[in-house]
Amino acid sequence: MSSPVVHAHGAPQGFIRRYIFSLDHKVIGIQYYFLALFSVFLGMSLSVLMRFHMVYPDAKVSLFEKLWPTGAAGGIMTPELYLSLMTMHGTIMVFFVLTTAPQSGFGNYFLPIQIGAEDMAFPVLNMLSFWTTLLALVVMVSAFFVQGGAPLSGWTAYPPLSAVGPLSGPGEGMGQTLWVISIAIFCGASLMGAINFIATTIDLRARGMSMMRLPLTVWSWFVTAILGLLGFAVLLAAGVLLLLDRMAGTSFFLPAGLVVNDQILNHKGGSPLLWQHLFWFFGHPEVYIAILPGMGLASQLLATFSRKPIFGYRAMVYAILGIGFLGFFVWGHHMFMSGMNPYSAMAFSILTMSIGVPSAIKTFNWIGTLWGGRIRFTTAMLFALGFVSLFVSGGISGIFLGQPALDLYFHDTYFVVGHFHMIMGVAAIFGMFGGTFYWFPKMFGRMMNETLGKIHFYLTFLGVYAIFTPMHFLGIAGNPRRYADFTNFEFMNNLMPVHKFMTHAAIFTAVVQLIFVFNLFWSMRKGAKAPVNPWDSTTLEWTVSSPPPFDNFAGKHPVVNHGAYEYSVPGAAKDYIMQSDPA
Amino acid sequence: MLLGVIVWILTVVICYFFLGHYWWFPPPISEHGQAYDAQFNATLWVTGVIFFLAQIALGYVIIRFRDKGGTAKYSHGNNMMEALWTSATALLFIGLVLAGTRIWAAVHFAEAPADALRIEVLGKQFAWSFRYPGPDGKFGRTDIKQINDQGGNSFGIDEKDPAGKDDITSASIKVPAGKPILLILKSRDVIHNFFVRELRLKQDIVPGMEIPFHFQADKIGVYEVPCSELCGLGHHQMRTTLEVMSEANFEKWKQEQAAQK
Incomplete structure (x- = not known):
């Protein structure tokens, strides 16, 4: 099983085969990375517009009218435009950023090299999955430009709102159809990638x-792929059913007796809860799809830069497996208030608390890894440490939400928004930043600027805490999420100062990201030349040139003699032993 | 080094705001609300201590173990400690869920008392309607073909059913203090959610389902009810109020409504 398999395709000829329709996992990884980079800036811009609208709902901005002539006629953003920005923000961030960058981007580039392979097992499938993902993104973004605009049903697209067409609101016509089609295409792409x-x-x-x-990165990509294989298959099926309800008059998710916008609909026999079950059967594992690669990467970085082996490597592997396995049995905690059988809530909640245990193990082991180390504060390491802090802050609020009793108040409040942004939003993105600073030298052959990197890190770290911590207080005060405007309610009006603070923090943090973009593109051209192993790391990608040759190991077959994190071994010549060093 | 200090400062600031209750729950108006707050506070203390210790420890290792020369300690971990913190977290987390079970059970497993006042709640894009049985104590049949929002018949109460003649409908919900109330939650278009902060209660309203939901409010007052499940472009306007009245005032209100029929 572990003998090297020679399956190589020939070296690419010409620009198009080399950079566009490339079969090389490294080029495909970079393609995914830039797709995610484009998406994250799009998604972030949408969120800044949303935050602006929440605190200045009546502001006239001529730019809005230029961008959305109907949604912001006269320059004032309508609630339906707000909701479509929200839907697209969530969808783009979850699918085209959090699923794409850590797994398909870094995973594609580094999984084969870290295990000593020449490429992925199926290079053509790999190329196909990238181009399919790009198609999905194009279809998704095009929803902004059709009649009625983008859908307003949120990234969770609960029927009947998402299933009855334009009757239930603007954006629910062509926009929602394109949304479902895009998600279905994305599912296909992700299934190919997972296999x-x-x-x-x-x-x-x-x-x-x-x-x-x-390496724990490989473990997390591997388990993430299994989650993707099982989760996206179900979402694909659900998407097809939703499309049939919308276009073919079926009633999978639509019950009898619907009267929408004064019109009696002719559906019968369906259940809106069925969609929620199917969606969250995918949707909860999706959370781990987003965060597991970040956890793997944090482990890799913490060991490397504290010059210590991972504390409890086996426990870390079992924790990844435990999270992956339990991740499929907790979807019901999204549905405590949905009207499903309240007895099942007890089972889902105990399983949900159980999944907190492997997460806690990981946190303890990260701190154990740092303990007694000699920490080198590179930018990559700062992001890994920031990841741990955010992971704790974002994880701990899950202990409230996982209890059905407490969810009786917190469900669909800003407490939830704060929780998931902290953990699957910014913690995962800190993983991506860490990965970028760590692997950039290998990917582009040059070093990134550390000074700019550190400035960007500190400002972002403070910025995200300033945006997302206050959300918990809004939740405790009962502020519902997905509100375009808070002025209709007295108690929400009183919370406006908190909203204003968050909006300013969000604009600040968004601007700070320009430092990163500048650093990225500047370093590609002007950064110092990267050596083979700039960080004194142990894994196989650091044995080959930066960037690696087309077939990764220049025709050689690496042999592995050591575990992944042999740092500071007593008696060794250097403070690290590479995996392929002689036994 | 700097990061360690920043993590400490952030931790202290966050704890300060949580302890200061600057933006907090409104006071509870029911026994359930008090039990809820007790469970919340227990969870807040447990998680707060974990949060504080974990972040302080993170800041500490960042400062203490920065590279000052010398060699790192070669260690692959410690199974004893691994087992210890695994079982400690498991016990704490599961313990919290079990402690909250009674609250959930009282809301969802316990049946409403037989003498509970029955009120139908109808959610629709983007307004609320409430229906009380009239003096006959019975709800009239409904028929979706007879829905007429302008004519005041959002429920579609069937004209031909005599039991419906005296049904009282209202755009806000009024209940007597200290009496058990049983809501029957219905939606006719998309999913909505009935949420009263002061009651610490929330429940989705799903088309195609009739969801029973009971509570008892003890404190007289008017409380805002925001729709809490995304229902379309007017979601943020879907507001009504819950008015908890003295029993005498409530009876008076009901009689006035019945008299208008």
Whole structure:
């Protein structure tokens, strides 16, 4: 099983085969990375517009009218435009950023190299999955430009709101149809990717690369791929059913007796809760799809830059497996208030609390890894440490939400928004930043600027805490989420100062991201030349040139003799032993 | 080093705001609300201590173990400690859920008392309607073909059913203090959610389902009810109020309404 398999495709000829329709996992990884980078800026811009509208609902801005002639006629943003920005923000961030960058971007580039393979198991499938993802993004963004605009039903698209067409609101016509089609295409792309990751990890490991010697990044990509394979298949099915309800008159999610906008509808027999079950059966594992690669990366960075082996490597592997497994049995905690059988809430809640245990193990082990280390504060390491802090802050609020009794108040308040942004939003994005600073030298052959990196890190770290901590207080005060405007309610009016503070923090943090973009593109051209192993790391990608040759190991077959994190081994010549060093 | 100090400062600031209750729950108006707050506070203390210790420890290792020369300690971990903190967190987390079980059970497993006042709640884009049975104590049949929002018949109460003649409908909900109330939640278009902060209660309203939901409010007053499940472009306007009245005032209100029939 662990003998090297020669499956290589020839070296690419010409610009198009090399950079556009490339079969090379490294080029595909970079393509995914830039797709996610475009998406994250789009998604972030939408969120800044949303935050602006929440605190200045009546502001006239001529730019809005230029962008959305009907949604912001006269320059004033309508509530339906706000909701469509919200829907697109969530959708783009969850699918095209959080699912795409850490897994398909970094995973594509580094999984094969870290296990000592020449490429993915199925290079053509890999190319297809990227181009399919891009198609999904194009279809998704096009929803902004059709009659009625983008959908307003949120990234969760609960029927009947999402299923009865333009009757239930603008954006619910063509916009919502494009949304469902895009998600279905995305599911197809993710399934292809997942199969590839799983096959590659199982079949293409170099000699000596036993499962217990895998870097924790590879473990997390591997388990994430399994979650994707099982989760996206269900979402694809749900999407097809929703499309049928919308276009073919079926009633999977629509009950009898609907009167929408004064019109009696002819559906019968369906259940809105069925969609929620299918959606969250995907949607909860999706949270782990977003965060597991970040956890793997944090482990890799913390070990590397504290010059210590991972504290409890096996426990970390079991925790990843535990999270992956339990992740499929907790979807009901999104539905405590949905009207499902209240007895099932007890089961879902105990399982949800159980999944907190492997998460806590990881946190303890990260701190254990740092303990007794010699920490080198590179920008990559700062982001890994920031990840741990955010992971604790975002995880701990889950202990409130996982209790059905407390969810009786917190469901659909800003407490939830604060919770998931902290953990699957910014913690995961800190993982991506850390990955960028760590792997940039390998990907582009140059170093990123550390001074700019650190300035960007500190400002972003303070910024995200300033945006997302106050959300918990809004939640405690009962402020519902997905409100375009808070002026109709007395108690929400009283919370306006908090909203204003968050909006200013959000604009500040968004502007700070320009430092990162500048650093990224400047360093690609002007950064110092990167050596083979700038960070004194141990894993296989640091044994080959920066950037690596087309077939990764220049025709050689690496042999692995060591575990992934052999730092500061007593008696060794250097303070690290690479995985392929002689036994 | 700097990061360690920042993590400490952030931790202290966050704890300060949580302890100061600057933006907080409104006071509860029911026994359930008090039980809820007790469970919330228990959870806040447990998680607060974990939060504080974890962040302070993170700041500490960042400062203490910065690279000052010398060599790092070579260690692959400690199974004893691993087992210890795994079981400690498992106990704490599961313990919290179990402690909250009674609250959930009282809301959802316990049946409303037989003498509870029955009120139908109808959510629709983007307004609320409430229906009380008239003096006959019975709700009239409904028929979606007879829905007429302008004519004041959002429920579609069937004209032909005599039991419906005396049904009282209202755009806000009024209940007597200290009496058990049983809501029957219905929606006719999309999903809505009935939420009263002061009651610490929330429930989705799903088309195609009739969801029973009971409570008892003890404190007289008027409380805002925001729709809390995204229902379309007017979601943020879907407001009504819950008015908790003395029993005498409530009876008076009901009689006035019945007299207008």
